[in-house]
Amino acid sequence: MSKKPVQKGQEVETTGHSWDGIEEYNNPLPKWWVYIFYACIVWAIGYSIMYPAWPGIKGATAGVLGWSTRENVQIDIDTAAAKLAPINAKLEAAELTAISGDAELNAYAVSAGAAVFKTWCAQCHGSGAAGAVGYPNLLDNDWLWGGDIEAIHTTVSHGIRNEDDDDARYSEMPAFGEMLEPEEIVQVVNFVMTLSGEEANDASMVEAGAVVFEDNCSSCHMEDGTGDREQGAPNLTDAIWLYGGSYEDITETVNYSRYGVMPPWSREASEAGRLTEAQIRAVSVYVHQLGGGE
Missing domain, CATH: 1.10.760.10 (Cytochrome c-like domain)
Structure with a gap:
């Protein structure tokens, strides 16, 4: 029968356990720490019940409150869209060639078009629109289908050589x-x-x-x-x-031969489109004023 190790000159007693001569101090956690730990457990259970928490096969648990970050973001988007609705309507109604003559409308179109370009166009044409091999430089005056505002609008709306839009720009060089x-x-x-x-x-x-x-x-x-x-x-x-x-x-x-493809961006022109008419016009104005537009 083993005897409990003799503790000599130790301020803290041991648990009596020993592993390869290593003894374990009997140091219980402070009461305040234990209470906080228990409180965290209670809070976590409450949070799991009230808010989305546990992942499932088709989604996370909804939570009693039904709170959703996606819904909050959508509310912010809808609020911004409502505020911009009047000027977007004005942009859609304006003649393309007349937009640059309206200082307020042109400034808005350039600003909004820059955001559209960085979101949807920069992946191919570059953040500065200088293009790359196989992707046209939009800063020069070399335009395959024309570089005036109306030609740019048509190209952006319908795309090039895609199978989603019957009005897509199309040409094919033989091999x-x-x-x-x-x-x-x-x-x-x-x-x-x-x-x-x-x-x-x-x-x-x-x-x-x-x-x-x-x-x-x-x-x-x-x-x-x-x-x-x-x-x-x-x-x-x-x-x-x-x-x-x-x-x-x-x-x-x-x-x-070469066969570059550009998708249609106008949702009005094609089911594959992603942008509204106002966004199409804004990005057309933005591209046109970069320096290469005619």
């Missing part, structure tokens, strides 16, 4: 790798490089490439390479390239 001989591809790529003032990769191919271009490309890009906005055919005579202007990039484009 000439399936139509031309490899040598003809090399020839026309070298010719296209010279249209924007670049040095051809192989100058001996340029003359023959001009013939290939005239026979296969000029119907969309025009004989002088300046493009056709009605067809969404880009201008090849400037130094602005959506997918890159190097010999390799142009070769890739000619061989396999």
